[in-house]
Amino acid sequence: MELQPSILREISDEHNLLPQPARAKYISETDELILEDELQRIKLEGKIDRDKCVTGSVIAIYGAERNDGKFTVEDFCMADLPPQTPRPVLSSDRFVLLASGLGLGSSHADSMLGLQLLIDMVTGQLGDQGEQSGAANISRVLLAGNLLSQSTQDKDASTKPKYLTKKTQAGSVEAIRLLDELLLQLVASLPVDVMPGQYDPTNYTLPQQPLHRCMFPLSSVYPTLQLASNPHIANIDGVRFLGTSGQNVLDIQKYSSMESHLEILEETLRLRHLAPTAPDTLGCFPFYQKDPFILEECPHVYFSGNATTFESKLVKGPDGQEVLLVTIPEFSSTQTACLVNLRTLECEPVSFSAFSANDDEESEMNISH
């Protein structure tokens, strides 16, 4: 791909290029699709959409090689859904709340009341008896990444001189303290799984390690707090949840023509690989022997966080697998979280809003389809 950022081109003196600006999409017309194995590679053409394929996909193609050395594809297939253990039958409704992109520590704290409403609802303080009894059925909260906002990642310390930044704290310190207090309210009421995201204080490469418990002195005393890695597998009442904080989906979105997070999510499921673009364009630990991102077993709920909108879809596999795909929207911008019903594998968006002086009617930020 011509537009793909290449460090070699950047530092090459003969080209004398400035660093490439960040783009939304790195696909271009001159891209080529190449099939590669341990020994050789061959260019592909034909009934395969070049812009929809991403580096790292493992596919099987059916066609013939032409004289000029290119392979004409007549059909192709992917690994498709892995085998799945059937999920247990639940007698009563039980819910899991999925939220991501809380965006704490940002300069504009518009979403804080929404967050407080979310916590109040989940802990059973909001609403009347009926709602509270409904909220009592929420058996877990899963926070899928980007708990801190991007503005906490400001690398002021590296650019400014030391005497200016000596006494200033990193933005993430205050944000983590705020997060700890929020988590304390939640963990006192129900189990919480916390996954790190792109802007959270943990390592950059996938798999991201769980946030360290020393950052959560107040809430880590509770056994209900579980600091999870990214990607994360959880088994909640027999229902297998698998998901990431969205970095894999976002990366595929940048390097392919696919726009919808849900479409990309389905694509990764069918490819049986969580993050096919790692380590090519997505940072990842250099695994040598075994690739842990290959989906061995099919989850029941497959999610990715920090999407722009809420989307969900029930995918059925050839062997009777049933997977609920959920793209969790970013809470800081959409004020929406998702509620998954474990009994029926349905997902519904829950949105929170408040009023502000700007508009006469409340800012309804709920988007769903």
Place this chain on the structure above:
Amino acid sequence: MDELYLDNIDEFVNDHDKIVTYKWLSLTLGVHVNTAKQMLYHYLDHKRKESSAQLHATYLVSGKFEDNGQTGHKVSVVKEDQLEDFKSKMSLVVSVHVYSVQKALLKDSGPLYSVDYDAVKDNLKNCTKFSAIRCASAVPMSSLELQQARQIHQVPAPEPEHKKPAMNGEANASKPSTKPQKGIMGMFASKAAPKNQDNVKDIKTEQKEDTPVAEAPKSKPAAKANPMMNFFGTQTAKKPDKTEKKEEAAQSSSSAEVQRQSSQPEEKREAPAVQPPKDTKKEARSKSKRVVDSDSEEEKMEKKKRRRIKKPEPDSSDEDVIPDSPQQMKTRELSPSPEKEVEPVSHSPSGNSQKTRKRRRVLKARTFVDDEGCIVTEKCYESESYSETEDDVQATKQASKDPVPAKRPASHKPDEKKSQKKTSANANKGSKQASIMGFFQKK
């Protein structure tokens, strides 16, 4: 009684000009949230009927609504005038209740958040005390459970997390590891060999004692298991091993107290011993895991070494070395359970001294007034019962004025350290070179 809360709310709203949200009210008055909501509702009703003051209220509306065929749940805080509007938009209204009452008309919902934030901040520990949902498992763990959880966490952490390039626990340990004193250790290793007969359990107690101390020494317990492994094998035992053995020896003498072991800590200690090597920099070391792990002890040993820096490598019998270890343990242990063990250990030096007690002739100066009325100082050899440990214990006692080391609070720790430094210095000189002691005593 009923009127009381009305007055309270009245006071808050009118006199203090506060924004009274249901949550703030529930935390302030200590009532259930639903009760608080009802209180607010009644108050509003009451005041509206009286129509005395201008009050504004915000409501919470929650319900289902349809959007492109997808049913969603919506929860909103609305102003009073928008209430009906909102309710009509929803397909099904699940709940409506008063969210807050305030005197001024709120343009923005920001203050609502800050009010709740302050209220929750003040009551962080029991913010869910008045909520409607209880969770049985959400009970804060005691510190002991916490430590156990952390140990278990650390132990399996190295194994499954092969993804992690470096492990937390080991990272701590490997950081301060410094120059190996292999030559000296090698010298000591042979001496330590006879001491290998000590139970593995002794090490475990030691480690168990260490565990409650702090997080940083967490690697120490892990590391400590390895000297045990070292004993039974490698030649390149190091100074940490020596100290380890000393402690064992001290422990073994007070084996009665030490013997209360559970297999669990044992397993835990063994497991960290199996941690993969992390310190690849020191090629001088043999490649065995145990050796590398023992390097991690050096961090702990560094601390000890500082205190005993004056003490040259013991080339005399182990028994001379033993007395130091109880003091080391005294400084390092803070929590009550190790204290109990420290106490017997510290007393054990007196028990130890039974082994080491011997009579010897010491040059002492005696001053007396002779018949002419002159004060005469005479140097003479006196035979006295001498025990190095006794000296140390006594010196420590004098220094800290606290004969029971177990009861020493953490604040005395620096004193202890200093006194131990002194005593260890003294002990050094006393045990190894009796003649030098005499030199000092002359003064």
